[in-house]
Amino acid sequence: MIALNSHLFLVIAALAGCFMSGERTPAEAGQELTPPSELALMMRHMAAHADSVKAALSRGDGLPAYPKEFKGLMQAEPTKGMHIDPITFPTFAKDYQLKLDELYKVQPAKRQQAYNALVQGCANCHGSHCPGPLMRIKKMYMATEE
Numbered sequence: 210m211i212a213l214n215s216h217l218f219l220v221i222a223a224l225a226g227c228f229m230s231g232e233r234t235p236a237e238a239g240q241e242l243t244p245p246s247e248l249a250l251m252m253r254h255m256a257a258h259a260d261s262v263k264a265a266l267s268r269g270d271g272l273p274a275y276p277k278e279f280k281g282l283m284q285a286e287p288t289k290g291m292h293i294d295p296i297t298f299p300t301f302a303k304d305y306q307l308k309l310d311e312l313y314k315v316q317p318a319k320r321q322q323a324y325n326a327l328v329q330g331c332a333n334c335h336g337s338h339c340p341g342p343l344m345r346i347k348k349m350y351m352a353t354e355e
C-alpha cells in the first residue's frame with residue numbers, strides 16, 4: 210500500500226508540467242518537487258523562442274538567432290514515467306524541426322505564416338502527448354492580414 214501510494218505520487222509529480230497551463234510565477238517555479246527533465250527544459254526554451262519570434266515579427270524586427278539546440282529534441286530525456294509514443298513523438302518532433310527550418314528559410318513577408326505553422330506543430334504534438342500547455346499554445350498564434 211505504501212509502495213503503491215509513493216508510486217502514484219511520483220507519477221502525479223512527473224506529469225504536473227503537462228497538466229499545468231505552462232504559465233508559472235517565479236515563486237511556483239521555485240517550489241518544484243523535482244528538477245524539470247531535459248525535455249521539459251527544452252520545451253520551456255522552445256516556448257520562449259516562439260514567444261520571441263512572435264514579438265520580433267510584431268515589431269517588424271529580424272528573427273532571433275537560429276536555435277541549434279532544438280536539434281536534440283528527439284534525444285532529450287523526458288520526465289520519468291511519462292509515456293512518449295515511439296511512432297508519433299518522433300514524427301511530430303521532425304515536423305516541428307522542419308517548420309522551424311522553414312521559418313528561417315522563407316522570405317520575410319512569409320514569416321508570420323511560417324510562425325503560425327510552427328505553433329501548429331506544437332499543438333499537433335501536444336494533442337497526443339501533453340495536453341496541459343495547449344491553452345498557452347493556442348494563444349501563441351499571430352493574426353495574419355491576408
Ligand code: HEC
Nearest residue numbers: 226231246248249252256287288301302305331334339342
Ligand atoms: C514532438 C512533440 C512535441 C512538440 C513538437 C512540442 N512539445 Fe511541448 N512537450 C512535449 C512533451 C512530451 C512534454 C513533456 C516533457 C516532459 O515533462 O519531460 C512537453 C512539455 C511542454 C511544456 C511544459 C514544460 C514544463 O515546464 O514542464 C510546455 C510549456 C510546452 N511543452 C510547450 C511547447 C511549445 C510552445 C511548443 C512549440 C514551440 C512545443 N511544446 C512543441 C511534446 C512536444
